[in-house]
Amino acid sequence: MPDATGLELTAHELRESDADSILGTEFRRHRAVLLVSPQHVPAVLKHLYGKGYTFLASLHGVDYYPEEPRLGVLYELMDMHEVDRISVKARVSTQDPRIPTVTPLFPGADFPEREVYDMFGVVFEGHPDMRRILMPEDFEGFPQRRDFPVGGEPVLFTYNEETGYGKYQ
Amino acid sequence: MEIKRETLDPSDFRVRQLQARDMLRGDLQGEELEKFVEQSVMTTTVEKAVAWSQGNSIYPMTFGLACCAIEMMSIVAARVDIARFGWEAFRASPRQADLLILSGRVSVKMAPVIRRIYDQMLEPKWAISMGACCSSMGVFNNYALVPSDKFMPIDVHVPGCPPRPEALMHGILRLRDKIHGHPPDGWRERYDAVGTEEVLTPEHERGSQSDGAINVFPGGDTAGA
Numbered sequence: 001m002p003d004a005t006g007l008e009l010t011a012h013e014l015r016e017s018d019a020d021s022i023l024g025t026e027f028r029r030h031r032a033v034l035l036v037s038p039q040h041v042p043a044v045l046k047h048l049y050g051k052g053y054t055f056l057a058s059l060h061g062v063d064y065y066p067e068e069p070r071l072g073v074l075y076e077l078m079d080m081h082e083v084d085r086i087s088v089k090a091r092v093s094t095q096d097p098r099i100p101t102v103t104p105l106f107p108g109a110d111f112p113e114r115e116v117y118d119m120f121g122v123v124f125e126g127h128p129d130m131r132r133i134l135m136p137e138d139f140e141g142f143p144q145r146r147d148f149p150v151g152g153e154p155v156l157f158t159y160n161e162e163t164g165y166g167k168y169q
Numbered sequence: 170m171e172i173k174r175e176t177l178d179p180s181d182f183r184v185r186q187l188q189a190r191d192m193l194r195g196d197l198q199g200e201e202l203e204k205f206v207e208q209s210v211m212t213t214t215v216e217k218a219v220a221w222s223q224g225n226s227i228y229p230m231t232f233g234l235a236c237c238a239i240e241m242m243s244i245v246a247a248r249v250d251i252a253r254f255g256w257e258a259f260r261a262s263p264r265q266a267d268l269l270i271l272s273g274r275v276s277v278k279m280a281p282v283i284r285r286i287y288d289q290m291l292e293p294k295w296a297i298s299m300g301a302c303c304s305s306m307g308v309f310n311n312y313a314l315v316p317s318d319k320f321m322p323i324d325v326h327v328p329g330c331p332p333r334p335e336a337l338m339h340g341i342l343r344l345r346d347k348i349h350g351h352p353p354d355g356w357r358e359r360y361d362a363v364g365t366e367e368v369l370t371p372e373h374e375r376g377s378q379s380d381g382a383i384n385v386f387p388g389g390d391t392a393g394a
Contacts, residue, residue: 135313136278143312151312 002086007032010086014047026089033087038073038099041090045075045102053077053086056102059112061120065146069093071120075102092122094145101127119144217350223267223293224348226255230266232286235273237300237331249338254345263289268344270337271317274302280315287321295348297340298323301330 002010004027011022011034021040026033036044045056055078062072075088092099101124102109113124114133121142124130132139141148177184188205191197197205233241244251251257260266263286275283287296298317301307304326306314317323324347327340 134278139277149312152306152310152314 002032002084003027004032007034007086010034010048010051014044017047018043031087032085033089036088036090038090038092041073041075041088042100042102042105044088045077045105048077048086048088049105052079052081053084055080056106056109057085059102059109059116061116061122061144063120063144063146064091071097071122071145073099073116073122094121097122098125099123100125103127118142121145220348220350224345227267227295227345227348228258228260228265229256229268229270230263230286230290231259231261232269233272234275234279235300235302237272237303240331240334240337241270241272241299243334244337244341249334251338251341254341256341263287264291266290267294269294269296270299271296271303271323272299272331274306274309274314275317276313277315280320283317284320295324295344296321297325297327297337297344299327299329299337299340300332301328304328 007025007027011025014022014034018040020037021044022034023037024035026035034044056075057078058074058076060074062074064070064072069091071092071094073090073092075090077086077088078084090099097120099122101113103113103124103126110128111133113127114129114131116122117124117127117130118132118134119142131137135143143151185208188197188201192202192205233239243249245257245259256268263269267290269283269287269290271283287294296317298304302309302314303317304323306316307330325340325344327337329336332340
């Protein structure tokens, strides 16, 4: 894990190549996070890849409702030689949930990106196969968003056997 | 050494064996022959005989959905051995199976697959819904799951999370009795539990899920009788 200074140095390097790419840094609980604007994610990840962070340990989505922009995509990178981790966080709004794919750099990001699309509705532009991965193809909505109803069925017990959803006909 | 001779009981196996030998030789005649035939023949209906054989040779489908499947596997092992009832031959093809044990949670995506498997099974066929997830969705009561009653007929529900193999065994025996045509009703009498019937008063008739999971109400005059 880079310390707070190391994180600032990395952010400075990235700002030198593109001033708009880094929106900020976070260093909490020994965890270094780079806040990146969505369209710069592939470039930032490529730079970090060159610095030794060659392993994409995780790619996941978060819904920060009611903050805006609501959706977050997190890339957890790891340097397998130094045993060093760094997180990259990009925020997108629900109105325009688009972010460039990182599959050319990390082929293993294919399924995680599909899962983030399935659960949060973030479209990864340039992804080779942007489909749902877990839910049925005809499923409507993105179930892990905070405003998605939990759903479920009224449970059939003896007391509502007749008035409930009824027996199979 | 003194040899002691005793007349055997006519219903003794050895006596009947000797009688059978005599009958085959043609030595058994008249009233004795009639009595022997009377003892040997049992009358029943075709339905009962068929039900008896069906209930004693069920081939379950090799089909596991989730953690309940581990418990389902253990019913074929030595402790609760369903081979005792002729149910042990798990079939890998739905065409050869008589029983579908839904052992685990059924997701929205899996439900059409299960329905297709059930449709592929040949009549007569039965289904056991095993565990909380499959019957009422249990702790996974959300957008992703469906209760099995919604898309196929279920004969026996086995509660539990997961049910112990003994519980599944009990469900299997219930299904066997159902196939044999005499479901073991009257268990309240046997367990001395008369008066524990579920009593529902009209004000407790509720339709929505938000009312909670309480479904047994003391009340009315029959409870505790």
